[in-house]
Amino acid sequence: MAKAAFNKKKTPFTSTLDLNLRKKLVKCYIWSTALYGAETWTLRTVDQKHLGNFEMWCWRRMEKSSWTDRVRNEEVLLRVSEERNILHEIRKRKVRTIVPQIVKV
Template identity: 55%
Template structure:
């Protein structure tokens, strides 16, 4: 029920999100909140997250599912020749603002895989290699 109704609604269009550490923490906190509500466990009961996960016989997988979806979408974009690929590869000429640059959609994928856009595009041509890389990146295991 949770996977069907709640997580599918939450993950709608999540392929387009830019993830920061704060966002990742909020996603993991939401997942734990959801399991606690299912079990009717209050925070006052002082039950650890591991114990809650054992009771529902689950692992934390919401964040890895989100990363996997984002990697699949990236492969889809890199294999096509549409406007999205042109926007991804193009640069907008403007003066950079002061301060630390914001995290970009592509920077997330580069951090997860450790590869450049050119290497990602070459890997995306072979679907089996791309799927392997996407699953490893979503689990935090790095490159192939």
């Protein structure tokens, strides 16, 4: 579903807009779609791998870099000045969901 959202609106993400603006757009529109309800997910190792692959897919598409170009993931992350953090974002969302419930008790 998130890949479909990216492909529908791919022009702003792959255009000549400023890199920081494109990164904000991806995190705002695409990740919000992909991580909808992530607070309740039970993440298995396979799921974590798929989410990591999805994150790299987004950054590669944003940089117009195909998988056939043989560009390493680390190089793509350096180009966009990012680190892998989609799993960290899920953990933050889970904590934000749990902590208010503990404080109320």
